[in-house]
Amino acid sequence: MLDKAGLILDCFAPERESYRLSELCERTGLPKPTAHRLAADLVRLGWLERTGHRYRLGAKLFELGARVPRRRDLREAALPFLQDLFEATRETVHLGVREGLDVVYVERVHGHDALRLPSRIGGSLPLSCTGVGKALLAFSGPELADEVLAHPLRSLTPRSITDPALLRTALEKAQVAGLAYEEEEAAPGVSCIAAPVFARGTVVAALSVAVPRERFSAARLAPAVRTAALGLSRVLRGGPGG
Amino acid sequence: MLDKAGLILDCFAPERESYRLSELCERTGLPKPTAHRLAADLVRLGWLERTGHRYRLGAKLFELGARVPRRRDLREAALPFLQDLFEATRETVHLGVREGLDVVYVERVHGHDALRLPSRIGGSLPLSCTGVGKALLAFSGPELADEVLAHPLRSLTPRSITDPALLRTALEKAQVAGLAYEEEEAAPGVSCIAAPVFARGTVVAALSVAVPRERFSAARLAPAVRTAALGLSRVLRGGPGG
DNA sequence: AAGTTCGTTCCGTGACACGGAACAACGCCG
DNA sequence: CGGCGTTGTTCCGTGTCACGGAACGAACTT
Missing domain, CATH: 1.10.10.10 (Winged helix-like DNA-binding domain superfamily/Winged helix DNA-binding domain)
Structure with a gap:
């Protein structure tokens, strides 16, 4: 019943x-x-x-739903950093966590020119084809990546990565750079750069900036997203996570 | 069951x-x-x-909860204006709707210096002792005010309005000004200014700026909150509401 | 060791969830 | 206008499964 x-x-x-x-x-x-x-x-x-x-x-x-502590506390802690990130870039900003083999978006901040994206607060997308998802995947340990790669990779656009080898190298690049990239794999015409958020040594979330392809510039966005992620990680040091 | x-x-x-x-x-x-x-x-x-x-x-x-359309659509439409309002004032910004005799907060935006407030997203407070609540109350027609005044007025702080006559005049002032004020009635040391949001001629929400008493300045805040409320009302013209 | 308080399991009873069938209210097409 | 498909609603007899008192066990206090 x-x-x-x-x-x-x-x-x-x-x-x-x-x-x-x-x-x-x-x-x-x-x-x-x-x-x-x-x-x-x-x-x-x-x-x-x-x-x-x-x-x-x-x-x-x-x-x-708004009272769910795991989500509420993370959102509350993250909001100021998402604000900073939005003000620094004036682009659409995401905060997401992992739920099984999906990313679930916890917060999303944007201005008047909202992009047409598949991401919605409370909605889930495959880890393998979003910036936030890749960041979570790259820093969650090899077992998770293996599990994702064990299934056929889902895709949201024609450019979503479906080749396991390509994903594997993308994750390795992300690991050395501390940043994950995504190019029109979640929505046509939109690229994305994401960074992991840590608490007590493990990834608990990731945040990202999504931007129209023609406006994308790693040099401009990378420092901002990295700064925000580090700031949030510092605040979460002893806080939520698991 | x-x-x-x-x-x-x-x-x-x-x-x-x-x-x-x-x-x-x-x-x-x-x-x-x-x-x-x-x-x-x-x-x-x-x-x-x-x-x-x-x-x-x-x-x-x-x-x-994040998928509830009535809330999600309003939040999505309002977010850019809440951003504007936050950037203009750099103070804590609220968006709330009426639910019975309470205000329910739908969104709340703040920076690193979050105020200690009783308002939480998804949480409800009495209409009579918050800025958002007063704005909703002042523009929802006289029947609602009568109903609120029929019950004894709840209070959150020693300065919450409990005298029906005082509330009545406060609402009248709000009606002529197009803005509602609140002074340490929801949280000690915090004042608030709020404006109603309309769609199809009726109030559907209200937004507010909450600020430490010593920093409060109507001259500074009033235009910003009024602008945001009008902008949102314009976007909602044919949209949500009821 | 005796006493609390709490979580968990058991199990016989009875309320109430269940869903097939019949009914009612539309909208569609000839 | 009348027959037909679809959809929402109501009825009601049957069987199930939710119910909660009682008993048990674990953990903690005195």
């Missing part, structure tokens, strides 16, 4: 924002009356909202 | 970040075996996390 409620909520994963009852049924495999009753219960709890015949995620979930 | 799960998750409302099983029992009124089984189920779903004998909210909830 909790599991079925979870199935329903998990339907809302992508950017589709509202669903009809019949859509929930076919995506969860639940019979109609069951989904109907469950959805009604979820609405009563404020976890779903209903307008007409469409269901969407409810405000109560936002409030609960 | 869903309700009981909701009870458990609602325990985590305040800033206490982790609870033991027995604490969950006494706060929910659930018998021990029931809470135990439910907590285990929630852990399995990723909605709770368990370390040793302590439970905390799980990462899955963060991801779900």
